[in-house]
Amino acid sequence: METLSNRGIDEILQKNIIIVGGGFFGMYLAEQFSILGHSVKLFEKENNYMSRASYNNQARVHNGYHYPRSILTALRSRISFPRFVNEFRDCVDSNFDKHYLISELLGKVSVRQFRMFCDRIGADCDYAPAKIQNMVNPKMIDACFTVKEFAFDAFKLRDIMLQRLDSSRAEYHCGFSVEKIEKVNQGIIAHVRDVSTDEIQEHYADHVFNCTYSHLNYLLDNSGIELISLKHEMTEMCLVDVPEECKNSGFTVMCGPFFSVMPFPSVGLHSFSHVRYTPHYEWCDRPGEKYQDSHEKFDKDTKTSAWLYMVKDAARYMPILNECRYERSLWEVKTLLPRSEIDDSRPILFRPNHGMQGFHCIMGGKIDNVYDAFDAIKKINII
Numbered sequence: 348m349e350t351l352s353n354r355g356i357d358e359i360l361q362k363n364i365i366i367v368g369g370g371f372f373g374m375y376l377a378e379q380f381s382i383l384g385h386s387v388k389l390f391e392k393e394n395n396y397m398s399r400a401s402y403n404n405q406a407r408v409h410n411g412y413h414y415p416r417s418i419l420t421a422l423r424s425r426i427s428f429p430r431f432v433n434e435f436r437d438c439v440d441s442n443f444d445k446h447y448l449i450s451e452l453l454g455k456v457s458v459r460q461f462r463m464f465c466d467r468i469g470a471d472c473d474y475a476p477a478k479i480q481n482m483v484n485p486k487m488i489d490a491c492f493t494v495k496e497f498a499f500d501a502f503k504l505r506d507i508m509l510q511r512l513d514s515s516r517a518e519y520h521c522g523f524s525v526e527k528i529e530k531v532n533q534g535i536i537a538h539v540r541d542v543s544t545d546e547i548q549e550h551y552a553d554h555v556f557n558c559t560y561s562h563l564n565y566l567l568d569n570s571g572i573e574l575i576s577l578k579h580e581m582t583e584m585c586l587v588d589v590p591e592e593c594k595n596s597g598f599t600v601m602c603g604p605f606f607s608v609m610p611f612p613s614v615g616l617h618s619f620s621h622v623r624y625t626p627h628y629e630w631c632d633r634p635g636e637k638y639q640d641s642h643e644k645f646d647k648d649t650k651t652s653a654w655l656y657m658v659k660d661a662a663r664y665m666p667i668l669n670e671c672r673y674e675r676s677l678w679e680v681k682t683l684l685p686r687s688e689i690d691d692s693r694p695i696l697f698r699p700n701h702g703m704q705g706f707h708c709i710m711g712g713k714i715d716n717v718y719d720a721f722d723a724i725k726k727i728n729i730i
């Protein structure tokens with residue numbers, strides 16, 4: 348039974364938390380902190396939640412296969428995959444067959460290595476049926492495997508997160524940009540701009556969680572805090588209507604300058620990316636160097652599609668892809684930790700108390716990394 352004295356303890360333990368960014372990470376953490384009994388306010392600068400990287404991505408629920416060069420990322424994915432699929436069952440599309448193709452000529456992984464790697468991480472991997480083998484150019488592809496990998500519907504995921512936030516006690520607001528933070532006594536004042544009026548409000552918090560992905564350093568730069576080293580790519584993900592034979596399939600050529608085409612459930616098309624042509628150009632944030640605002644760069648970018656290059660190259664491996672009908676492209680700034688360049692790993696970034704007591708920066712290189720992020724926060728007992 349709740350008594351006056353233990354209610355008092357709850358109040359002392361309850362923290363005021365501001366979450367900056369209403370992508371999947373910010374929404375998930377807002378709900379979890381609220382469940383823990385904290386008073387949570389989330390601010391998202393765009394007019395809708397999950398409208399940036401959490402929507403503009405390939406929608407792959409990673410199950411490890413993608414990371415033969417980083418066993419740790421592969422194994423973490425193997426743990427997060429069933430957890431994500433279970434928790435967000437209604438947003439996961441598992442009604443297609445996913446195939447990983449190996450091209451030894453230009454690829455960084457051989458057929459033997461890929462098989463051994465799948466064994467090592469305990470992931471299912473069988474030779475694909477003849478109808479799939481017949482779709483590939485045998486001069487370019489050495490083996491086709493059928494694996495267990497799914498896709499998520501970002502619109503459904505957003506709606507579920509909104510319902511969950513609605514049922515929690517968290518406050519959440521879109522159209523509000525957190526411009527700057529300042530230390531005051533034991534806490535932090537966040538300067539929050541109403542994007543429609545430019546009016547600035549001040550909100551107090553014990554903790555501020557920066558979950559702004561490609562925009563992570565914006566708040567740091569405005570607040571006089573040292574930048575975190577990040578690499579950014581201006582990316583293009585094409586959305587296409589694939590020929591009938593490919594409708595219930597996804598294909599990824601492994602590890603090299605190759606393509607990936609797989610269902611994109613939220614709009615009923617396939618996403619089409621290419622390691623060489625999806626990133627149009629890149630830049631880095633580095634401590635001590637002048638900050639370049641990634642969202643401003645994105646707004647100014649001319650966005651000229653590389654679709655024809657992507658499909659021309661992909662059709663060398665799978666001639667049937669020439670029959671894809673291009674619909675449109677999703678553009679986004681993709682952000683990576685510098686070390687991912689070497690081994691293609693996707694660790695989380697977690698910088699507690701970065702430059703200011705109570706200010707924490709979080710970034711995950713894939714959607715299901717949210718579990719690792721939350722575990723990391725819980726581990727150091729900051730809330």
Ligand SMILES: Cc1cc2nc3c(=O)[nH]c(=O)nc-3n(C[C@H](O)[C@H](O)[C@H](O)COP(=O)(O)OP(=O)(O)OC[C@H]3O[C@@H](n4cnc5c(N)ncnc54)[C@H](O)[C@@H]3O)c2cc1C
Binds near residue numbers: 391404524710
């Ligand atoms: C091209 C591409 C392909 C990808 N493919 C996959 C994939 O197949 N599978 C996978 O798991 N992951 C993939 N990812 C990675 C995945 O998209 C990200 O890990 C994930 O979306 C990050 O979620 P987030 O909430 O941190 O970021 P976001 O969804 O970008 O959310 C950050 C939010 O912060 C808001 N914001 C920024 N600044 C401020 C501010 N000052 N005040 C208030 N709000 C602010 C932004 O508007 C944005 O909504 C891909 C990413 C890209 C770009």
